[in-house]
Amino acid sequence: MNISKFLTLAAAGLIAGAAASDALAQTPKKGGTLTYTYQPEPTAISTLATTAVPVALISTKIYDGLLEYAGAAMEPKPGLAESWTVSPDNLSYTFKLRQGVKWHDGKSFTSADVKFSIEVLALNYHSRGKTYFGNVTAIETPDANTVIIKLKEAVPYFLKAFQPSETPMMPKHGFSEQEIAEKKVRQAKIMLEPIGTGPFKLKEWKKGSHIILERNADYWKPGQPYLDQLVLRILPDGAARAIAVEKGEVDLAPMTALPPAEIQRLGKLPNLVSSQAGSEGLGPIMWLEVNLRDKPLSDLAVRQAISMAIDRDKLVNVIWYGMGKSARGPIVSGNPNHFNKALPKYEYSPVKANKLLDDAGYKRGADGVRFKLTQNFLPYGEEWVRQAEYVKQELGKIGIQVEIESLDMGGWLKKVFTDWTYQLTSDFHHNYSDPTIGVQRAFISTNIQKGATFSNSMGYNNPKVDELLKKAATLPDGPDRKKIWDDVQKIMHDELPVIFLIEMGYTHIWNKRVKGLIVNGISMYSNWDSVWIE
Amino acid sequence: MRGLSTLWMRFRRNRGAVAGAVTLGLVVAAALVGPLLYPVDPFDMVGQPAQPPSASFLLGTDVAGRDILAGILNGARISLLIGVLASLAATVVGVAFGALAGYYGGWVDDVLMRVTEFFLTIPSFVLAVVVVAIFQPSVVTVTAAIAVVSWPSVARLARGEFIAQRGRDYVQGCRAIGMPDWEIILLQIMPNALPPVIVVSSLMVATAILTESGLSFLGLGDPNLVSWGYMIGVARTVLRTSWWMSAIPGAMILVTVLAINLVGEGLNDALNPKLRKR
Numbered sequence: 001m002n003i004s005k006f007l008t009l010a011a012a013g014l015i016a017g018a019a020a021s022d023a024l025a026q027t028p029k030k031g032g033t034l035t036y037t038y039q040p041e042p043t044a045i046s047t048l049a050t051t052a053v054p055v056a057l058i059s060t061k062i063y064d065g066l067l068e069y070a071g072a073a074m075e076p077k078p079g080l081a082e083s084w085t086v087s088p089d090n091l092s093y094t095f096k097l098r099q100g101v102k103w104h105d106g107k108s109f110t111s112a113d114v115k116f117s118i119e120v121l122a123l124n125y126h127s128r129g130k131t132y133f134g135n136v137t138a139i140e141t142p143d144a145n146t147v148i149i150k151l152k153e154a155v156p157y158f159l160k161a162f163q164p165s166e167t168p169m170m171p172k173h174g175f176s177e178q179e180i181a182e183k184k185v186r187q188a189k190i191m192l193e194p195i196g197t198g199p200f201k202l203k204e205w206k207k208g209s210h211i212i213l214e215r216n217a218d219y220w221k222p223g224q225p226y227l228d229q230l231v232l233r234i235l236p237d238g239a240a241r242a243i244a245v246e247k248g249e250v251d252l253a254p255m256t257a258l259p260p261a262e263i264q265r266l267g268k269l270p271n272l273v274s275s276q277a278g279s280e281g282l283g284p285i286m287w288l289e290v291n292l293r294d295k296p297l298s299d300l301a302v303r304q305a306i307s308m309a310i311d312r313d314k315l316v317n318v319i320w321y322g323m324g325k326s327a328r329g330p331i332v333s334g335n336p337n338h339f340n341k342a343l344p345k346y347e348y349s350p351v352k353a354n355k356l357l358d359d360a361g362y363k364r365g366a367d368g369v370r371f372k373l374t375q376n377f378l379p380y381g382e383e384w385v386r387q388a389e390y391v392k393q394e395l396g397k398i399g400i401q402v403e404i405e406s407l408d409m410g411g412w413l414k415k416v417f418t419d420w421t422y423q424l425t426s427d428f429h430h431n432y433s434d435p436t437i438g439v440q441r442a443f444i445s446t447n448i449q450k451g452a453t454f455s456n457s458m459g460y461n462n463p464k465v466d467e468l469l470k471k472a473a474t475l476p477d478g479p480d481r482k483k484i485w486d487d488v489q490k491i492m493h494d495e496l497p498v499i500f501l502i503e504m505g506y507t508h509i510w511n512k513r514v515k516g517l518i519v520n521g522i523s524m525y526s527n528w529d530s531v532w533i534e
Numbered sequence: 535m536r537g538l539s540t541l542w543m544r545f546r547r548n549r550g551a552v553a554g555a556v557t558l559g560l561v562v563a564a565a566l567v568g569p570l571l572y573p574v575d576p577f578d579m580v581g582q583p584a585q586p587p588s589a590s591f592l593l594g595t596d597v598a599g600r601d602i603l604a605g606i607l608n609g610a611r612i613s614l615l616i617g618v619l620a621s622l623a624a625t626v627v628g629v630a631f632g633a634l635a636g637y638y639g640g641w642v643d644d645v646l647m648r649v650t651e652f653f654l655t656i657p658s659f660v661l662a663v664v665v666v667a668i669f670q671p672s673v674v675t676v677t678a679a680i681a682v683v684s685w686p687s688v689a690r691l692a693r694g695e696f697i698a699q700r701g702r703d704y705v706q707g708c709r710a711i712g713m714p715d716w717e718i719i720l721l722q723i724m725p726n727a728l729p730p731v732i733v734v735s736s737l738m739v740a741t742a743i744l745t746e747s748g749l750s751f752l753g754l755g756d757p758n759l760v761s762w763g764y765m766i767g768v769a770r771t772v773l774r775t776s777w778w779m780s781a782i783p784g785a786m787i788l789v790t791v792l793a794i795n796l797v798g799e800g801l802n803d804a805l806n807p808k809l810r811k812r
Contacts, residue, residue: 238771259771261584261597318583318599382771385753386598392758393577404757406671 026515032533033229034514036252037241039381040409041234042211044191045202047165048125050413050453053255053380056165058232060525061213062104062196063168066095066114067159072280072521074433076159080109080169080197080220081147090154097145101220103171104194104201111141116172118149125185127454128432128441131473132161153474156481157434164198165525166437171195186451199225199529209234219529226516226532238382242266245509251533252510252517254524255279259382260321263507271512279506281521283332283431283438286324288391288499289416291423292458296371301360303496307346308353309394316502319386323507327500329489330439331431334503337477338435340489346500353398362399370399376416376425379409384426391424417453428504429454433521435485436473443497444469460497544804551800557793561786565614568607576604576760584776593782596765597772602779605760606786612673612761613790617743620677624684624742625735631685632692633719633727637700647693650686658683662745666754673756676749680742691734695727729805736801740794747787762787 042054045062049055068079081095101109119139122129135155140148151158161167174190194202197220200213213230233250235241242262244250246269258266267274288306290297297303312326325333328343362370373395377388385406392402402424407415416422432438441447442454445461468488475481493500508524510517513534519526545551574580579599580591587594593602635646653661665679699705700723708718747763749755755764762783769779 239773242771242774259597261772261775265775314579318579321583382597382768385757386768389577389757390579390598393575393579406753406757 026534028226028516028530028532029534030223030226030532031228032226033231034227034252034528034531034533035231035233035250036254036257037233037235037244037250038254038257039234039236039238039241040379041208042232043410043413044186045194045205045211046170046191047168048121048170049186049191051127051165052409052413052453054409056525057254058211058213059168059194060164060198061200061230061527062194062198062202063164063170064196064198064527065164065167066162066169069163069281069520069522069526072277074160074281074521076162079162081162084159090158091151093149093151093158095147095149097147098220099145101197102218103174103197104216105171106218107171107173108144109169109171109197110144111147112144113169113172114147115139115141117169118167120180121170121185122167124183125452126166127447127452128166128437130446131437131440132158132167135474154476155474156476157437160433160437163522163525164527165522169197198527200227200230200527203229221529225527225529227528230528238262245272245511248511251514252508254508254510255506256323256504257381258509260319260323263323263509264321266509267507272509273512274507274509275518276505276507278508278518278523279521281433282506282525283335284428284504284506285327285330285332285431285500286426286428286502286504287327288501289422289425289427290458290496290498291420292460292497293420294423296362296373297423299360300495301356302362303499305353305356305360305398306395306400307496307499308349308356309398309400310391310499310501311348311394312346312501313348315387315390319383319390320502320504323505324502325505327503329493329500330443331435331485331489332503335431335435338482338485340486340493342486343489343493350394350397357398357400364399368399369401372401372403373423374403374405376405376407376412376422378426378428379407379412387426391426413453417455417457418451420450420457420459422457426501427454427498435488436469439488440469440473443492458497462491462495462497465491541804545800548800548803550796551803554793554796554800557789558797561610561790561793562614564607565610568610569604572604572607574601574604576600576608578604584772584779586776586778594776594778596768596779597776598768602765602782605765606762606783608760609762609765609783610786610790612756612759613743613746613763613787616673616677616680616746616761617739617794620680620684620742620746621735621738623677623681624738625688625731627681628685628688629692629724629728629731631689632694633696633724635689636693636696637715637719637723639697639700643693646689650689653683653686654690659745659748662749663752663754666749671749671754671756673759676746676754676756679749680745683745684738684742688731688734688738692727692731695730696723699723699726730802733798733802733805737795737798740791740798743787743791743794 038054038057040054042058044055045059047056047059064080066081068077070077080098082098084095086093097111103109118133123133135152136149137152138150174195175188179188199216199219201216203212203214205211211232215225215228238259242258245253246266266272292298316324331339333339357370364370375388377384388404392404395402416425429442430438442456443460445466447456448459449455468484472481472484516531580601581595581599583595583597583599585591585595591601596602631646635643662679662683665682666675669675708722750761750763751767753767755761765783766780773780
């Protein structure tokens, strides 16, 4: 089994310590409401619709995965599957399901649901579904509580696939035959009216205002969840979010949900905790996504010039208040197993960028403009607008006139991943615990699929990279696999399928009365069944 | 020329109006020559973010390390430009509607006024937001949206003036000698109906600047241009830590709108002297 070690021992100790003091020092109290805020509002409640952060945050409380994970290293633990065995050749996984688990509508959870969730849903509709389950040859369900998954080739990270955001267990009876037959899964009714097995169920969704989840009294863990209610408050204004957290109206602002300036200010207040722990399994990497189908952007010299025109250090320090590091390639440098340490830092030199464009034959017009591009930005808050403005400004200096276009979440997803009509846009992906999971999906050519969000929207197609990615997907971790990843990173560093910008740092801010929040490397994407309020 | 000097005499009697005119003149001058004298790009990241005013940055820097002084000077251009253009457009459309409705009366009046009332019944700022949201924010759409919500009041006023004038002896006289309608409207009645309209449209510039600021504050301004409302919108996330960042453009909006209102008052005194004696 491949357990990734995403952080240094010191950090691991810290988290283990924090978790221990949270979980052991006090006995959890039942009752109460946890209110959190994140911008923008989710577009659906299922990561099959899109794996965007706001969607993953809320859907993981309603839909459980087959397994649970412990600690920053994400060790698999029994969950909906009580136990599992792996054949010696790593080609067959047998899961024994917990008996008596009920869906929120009272029907029983069975092996047929598991088979359906993997074969019909995750494989076809989740942006990483093919990565996890592309090698599956058969899923057998000899009885209602047994699932046997057969693989063509070994998948080293296979047990990582059963996280709630990655392979949510969804009810077969929750979809109509028509929705499945017409491939309308992302538009299915259940996307807005979820039926899960998780600790919370949907009570009310008032668009533009709030979502209320209530305690699932029939949850399979006796006595849990501790919270009566979980509320998402939608506050589009960053300052309003910060004040709500400061005043205690909101208990939690996960994953840098507040403007950086406010994070700095609030982090010093005695009633709040500000922490970067609990996201070790994510590894967010941010880039400027480029549509390689478009004429000037398909030219490597243009992409190099864009890359050279942006001062990544300044971007981190000014726009993001120092939260993050300049990126060097598709894998975050905090990943000790897979990051290629030989990658140089990207150079910042507007002079060289100008010369590159001159040499490539992009002449400046009378107004100093070589060509025009449009830029979109991720609608996740004000910093993204500031970053778009900064990029526009810097590109203007090398003669690329950029028009910024502002879209809401739905419009942005459609333009970038369905219509492919964007030219530049900010975007970020999570590396997850293994680069085959988090990196491959954005760059492998088989993932050039309309409508699949956070996939290869650029139209990047490099047969060499495809081949390396496929090889890495089946090799166990070791020097051979490391070599492949080193090569992939080198190629992408030079070829710039996207303009790699920043390794982001997630800061979560919560009220001290909230306990038990940090449990593993995907704490905010965990189901919060052991979170409680003092 | 004598007409103009009488106007100025009357205008000058209102001290507030003179002060307003001087202030407005300064703002206009800043908008015209400011960016030339202080050629810093308002979108350039020139220093550390959120610096208070200092010798190196007279008005400090904003959340993205951009020079606030440069933003104020360039923003003055956009605010004034949109204010004046939107007000002009609204005046032209409003006067056209009002003149036709008032002069012809009858079914023409009914049709045109129902259309006008349709616009008057929708809260103007909400309508502006909707228009901009539908047509993507840009200078043109923002100006058009403000004009769309502003013209009905001009139309109502112009209609009233035309109704009052159309029965007068000089109009009857014109009709008697066979003057065509367009000539009567444009050359005979218009000069008499225009003074109150000028006052209203000068005040409308102030409203237009406020509306533009409101739209920009909400993120519905032209994303490629700096305006004062945009600057406040950017600064609102750090209101608790860097209040001056929103206070400076806020003060600029206040001063400019006040100045335009004072000038409008003065124009009213100058153009409608009889009202003043009342």
